[in-house]
Amino acid sequence: MKTGPTGPVFFWAMRFLAAIFKWLAAAVALLVVAAAVLILLFRWVDPPTTAFMFRDWLSVEPQQAGAPRLYHEWVDAAAIPPEVKLAVIAAEDQRFPAHHGFDLVELNDALQRWREGGRLRGASTLSQQVAKNLFLWRESDWLRKGLEAPLTLLIELLWSKQRILEVYLNVAQFGPRTYGVGAASWRFFDRPVATLNRSEAALLAAVLPNPILYKVQSPSAQVRRKAAWIERQMRNLGGPAYLDRL
Numbered sequence: 001m002k003t004g005p006t007g008p009v010f011f012w013a014m015r016f017l018a019a020i021f022k023w024l025a026a027a028v029a030l031l032v033v034a035a036a037v038l039i040l041l042f043r044w045v046d047p048p049t050t051a052f053m054f055r056d057w058l059s060v061e062p063q064q065a066g067a068p069r070l071y072h073e074w075v076d077a078a079a080i081p082p083e084v085k086l087a088v089i090a091a092e093d094q095r096f097p098a099h100h101g102f103d104l105v106e107l108n109d110a111l112q113r114w115r116e117g118g119r120l121r122g123a124s125t126l127s128q129q130v131a132k133n134l135f136l137w138r139e140s141d142w143l144r145k146g147l148e149a150p151l152t153l154l155i156e157l158l159w160s161k162q163r164i165l166e167v168y169l170n171v172a173q174f175g176p177r178t179y180g181v182g183a184a185s186w187r188f189f190d191r192p193v194a195t196l197n198r199s200e201a202a203l204l205a206a207v208l209p210n211p212i213l214y215k216v217q218s219p220s221a222q223v224r225r226k227a228a229w230i231e232r233q234m235r236n237l238g239g240p241a242y243l244d245r246l
Contacts, residue, residue, distance in 0.1 A: 073182035082240035091205035
């Protein structure tokens with residue numbers, strides 16, 4: 001009896017691999033459908049939590065008796081000042097109104113700098129960051145990037161730009177155990193987000209690349225320089241009138 005590439009062993013191995021592939025494809029399809037349903041629901045319903053928040057909630061301990069594990073307060077878009085909205089766009093995704101989830105210009109620039117010997121810098125849009133925050137994990141790897149792409153496309157397809165920005169502002173991390181501009185405003189400025197001015201909005205946006213390393217309440221010289229740059233970008237974009245493009 002043959003046991004080589006054309007024999008029974010090969011035949012059963014191929015059947016086994018085909019079955020595994022079939023089950024994996026079915027699992028991926030089920031996950032995509034479930035994600036699409038959730039994303040469609042979140043078009044109208046505010047997400048009660050995110051993958052990032054849930055993971056932090058599991059890993060941190062309250063600082064004192066009765067203190068929350070996490071700080072989060074949802075704020076509707078109408079109660080968020082235009083300066084806060086514009087600040088995060090200026091800091092993170094200046095082509096947000098025009099792209100469909102992926103900033104190809106930034107991606108090309110990042111690849112070009114990498115080819116020239118520079119560090120490969122991320123070029124994530126606000127839409128990609130929403131997808132990552134809601135469903136995925138912080139660590140950058142090819143699996144996360146592969147899952148992030150279809151989730152981003154679904155978000156762009158099913159939500160308006162205004163909704164994407166609203167969700168982003170309410171799920172982004174602005175400090176240790178602090179998510180969303182509502183909680184960040186109370187923790188770092190001791191007042192509601194509706195009262196923040198342009199400089200305070202720029203300072204919040206300045207810590208977004210790494211809200212654990214960069215501090216709103218005790219900003220380093222680097223954070224202050226970034227905040228000043230963001231304010232200049234806000235003016236260059238035309239001020240709050242830029243939001244009319246969304």
